[in-house]
Amino acid sequence: MRHHSPSTTNRQRAPSKRAVQTKTRIFDAAEQLFAERNFEGASLRDIAAKADVPVALVSFHGGSKNALFHAVVERRADALSKLRLKRLTDLKTSGKPVTARNILECTLLPHLEKVIEDGPQWLAYVRLIAMVSADPRWHDISKACFDPTAAHFIDELSKIYPETDKTAIATSYVFSVSAMLSLCTSTWRISALSNDTSKADLAGMSANLIDFCAAGMHSVLRPK
Amino acid sequence: MRHHSPSTTNRQRAPSKRAVQTKTRIFDAAEQLFAERNFEGASLRDIAAKADVPVALVSFHGGSKNALFHAVVERRADALSKLRLKRLTDLKTSGKPVTARNILECTLLPHLEKVIEDGPQWLAYVRLIAMVSADPRWHDISKACFDPTAAHFIDELSKIYPETDKTAIATSYVFSVSAMLSLCTSTWRISALSNDTSKADLAGMSANLIDFCAAGMHSVLRPK
DNA sequence: GTCTATATGTAGATAGAC
DNA sequence: GTCTATCTACATATAGAC
Numbered sequence: 317m318r319h320h321s322p323s324t325t326n327r328q329r330a331p332s333k334r335a336v337q338t339k340t341r342i343f344d345a346a347e348q349l350f351a352e353r354n355f356e357g358a359s360l361r362d363i364a365a366k367a368d369v370p371v372a373l374v375s376f377h378g379g380s381k382n383a384l385f386h387a388v389v390e391r392r393a394d395a396l397s398k399l400r401l402k403r404l405t406d407l408k409t410s411g412k413p414v415t416a417r418n419i420l421e422c423t424l425l426p427h428l429e430k431v432i433e434d435g436p437q438w439l440a441y442v443r444l445i446a447m448v449s450a451d452p453r454w455h456d457i458s459k460a461c462f463d464p465t466a467a468h469f470i471d472e473l474s475k476i477y478p479e480t481d482k483t484a485i486a487t488s489y490v491f492s493v494s495a496m497l498s499l500c501t502s503t504w505r506i507s508a509l510s511n512d513t514s515k516a517d518l519a520g521m522s523a524n525l526i527d528f529c530a531a532g533m534h535s536v537l538r539p540k
Numbered sequence: 541m542r543h544h545s546p547s548t549t550n551r552q553r554a555p556s557k558r559a560v561q562t563k564t565r566i567f568d569a570a571e572q573l574f575a576e577r578n579f580e581g582a583s584l585r586d587i588a589a590k591a592d593v594p595v596a597l598v599s600f601h602g603g604s605k606n607a608l609f610h611a612v613v614e615r616r617a618d619a620l621s622k623l624r625l626k627r628l629t630d631l632k633t634s635g636k637p638v639t640a641r642n643i644l645e646c647t648l649l650p651h652l653e654k655v656i657e658d659g660p661q662w663l664a665y666v667r668l669i670a671m672v673s674a675d676p677r678w679h680d681i682s683k684a685c686f687d688p689t690a691a692h693f694i695d696e697l698s699k700i701y702p703e704t705d706k707t708a709i710a711t712s713y714v715f716s717v718s719a720m721l722s723l724c725t726s727t728w729r730i731s732a733l734s735n736d737t738s739k740a741d742l743a744g745m746s747a748n749l750i751d752f753c754a755a756g757m758h759s760v761l762r763p764k
Numbered sequence: 765g766t767c768t769a770t771a772t773g774t775a776g777a778t779a780g781a782c
Numbered sequence: 783g784t785c786t787a788t789c790t791a792c793a794t795a796t797a798g799a800c
Contacts, residue, residue, distance in 0.1 A: 335765060352676060356580035359793060370767050375795065377765095446674050450667065450725045452576060459732065466733055486734035487723070487748050494722035495715040501674045502714050508683065509690055510710035524711050524760050531759030532752035559783060583775065594785050599777065601783095 339377045341367040344437055346378065346388050351443035355385055355453075386457060389448060392441050393461035399426035400465055404472065416537065417530035419472050423489075424496045424529070428522050431500060442500040449497070466493075477537040488536045492529040499525055563601045565591040568661055570602065570612050575667035579609055579677075610681060613672060616665050617685035623650035624689055628696065640700060640761065641754035647693050647713075648720045648753070652746050655724060666724040673721070690717075701761040712760045716753040723749050 331339075345366035349358035360381060364371040378384030403422040408414060430438040445462075448454040466489065473485050503516040555563070569590035573582035584605060588595040602608030627646040632638060654662040669686075672678040690713065697709050727740040 332765080338765080354578040354580065354675070356578065356793095357677075360795090361793080371794090372767065372796080373765080381794070443674065449722075449729070450670050450674065451578070452728075453581075455728060458729070463729075463732060470733055482734035483730065483736050483745075484748055486730045486736075487745055488752055489733065490722055490726050490730050491719040491749070491752050494718050494726070498673075498714055498718035499711070502718070504676075504679060505673070505682070505687075506707065506710045506714050508687060509694055509713065510706035512707050512710075521707075521711055524708055525715070527759045528712055528715050528756035532756035535751045535755030536748050556783080562783080580775095584777085585775080595776090596778080596785060597783080605776065 338367075338369060338373065342369060342374055342377050343388055343391060346374075346384055347391075347437060347444060348440045350385060350388060351440040351447065354447060354451075355381075360384075389444060389454075389457050390461060392438070396427060396430075397462075397465045399430075401468065404469070414472070414476065415530075416473060416476060416533045417526065419469060419476075420492055420529050420533065421526060423469050424492060424525060425522065428496065428500070428518065428525075432518055439500060442497060446497040446501050449494075473533075473537070477539070479539045480537045484536055488529075488533045491532065495525060495529055562591075562593060562597065566593060566598055566601050567612055567615060570598075570608055571615075571661060571668060572664045574609060574612060575664040575671065578671060578675075579605075584608075613668060613678075613681050614685060616662070620651060620654075621686075621689045623654075625692065628693070638696070638700065639754075640697060640757045641750065643693060643696050643700075644716055644753050644757065645750060648716060648749060649746065652720065652724070652742065652749075656742055663724060666721060670721040670725050673718075697757075697761070701763070703763045704761045708760055712753075712757045715756065719749060719753055 342363065346358070346363045349362050349366060352358070353362075360371055360374050363384075364374045367374070374384070378387060400422055403426060404419070407418055407422060412418065427438070427442060431442060448458055470482070470485050470489055473489070474480075474482065477485065499518070499521055503518070503521075506521075507513070507516060566587065570582070570587045573587050573590060576582070577586075584598050585595055587608075588598045591598070598608070602611060624646055627650060628643070631642055631646060636642065651662070651666060655666060672682050694706070694709050694713055697713070698704075698706065701709065723742070723745055727742070727745075730745075731737070731740060
């Protein structure tokens, strides 16, 4: 059973407030530990300890370890897709020209803004996505959670560059997303390589990200 | 003890040919399994089975699991750095203009060419590096194995863009490396998103990679 | 919904024969 | 250098009291 829900299939009552809080604490702890230590590196005991609940409660709210992992990834995927697609709709109804740069902003900025606003949970989620994307064992989650929206954005790009083949478009889309993820997972490296001891300025760097990807994409996609 | 070597600290004889082959089989198996399943996901028993040796031999040649992991990452890091730096030296003595694009080729192409020539082992190594770069637990390996060479390339870029601050240079360097890694770890995704059922053409895609990164870098680094 | 207790498997590491 | 056998610890999962 891939999707676990507590108790039986037909739930009788809405869960109590306390139960919801407990479940949230468990999912938040799982999100952080999976992101830090990968799937096998984070034990259910570690997760329970971080959430300050007994181990059995983790299984109760999350089901098997595998189901818990899936649920944790899926938890924010929906919200993220909605934010991206809404931004795209807003762009198209705004009357502004629909350029590759504007589309990139719709794809890349929502997650970055969540990291900047909400702090550690969404940063952990970036790490988790980076992990899921790179690990062949989780390709099915990746496909289910992110490919539909990605396909939508790639279609938009095809309209702007109708002569360009889809593989080139998909390639530069993947480059852009990976650059966004690395901006969050590798700030430590950027600081080390630039001898910059000050706290990383994500907001400032996201301007660089958009410049980099927009120029890169334009170079790859424009008719030669 | 971080670095393990078989037998005592003062080795008496060179290892036999068979012993070297055994050790290579173990390291190759470890490289593939660590790349596929991460550190905790690959057990010493799995590695031993893949290398077709008894478990105790893995400990004998690799030391503790942690030491084995370090050794597997370090094994190819040296060769890779040498290839990159040699290519840079060749460029500078060739009389050709030293551009950001040329420097990027020195950084990104050696590993890609190894993947194309040598096949699965170097592809596994790409995955391993992607994993090590993203996982906070392995930052020290990353720093030791790759930062010195990275710093060298960033210095070269500073010479071309003397007005640009180092953080911007380091940022676009990190974007470029992550795009290279994602080209190898996410071919499956590129194929899925472009409905391209044919076998991935890494060589063709690396032209796109260089175009993307060179244009992106130029856009971020040129004086405004 | 929450928690204690436990069943069952498999992990990393090493001792010691060859 | 190689291999068998085993020690000890910790993993996931669940049964059953509250």
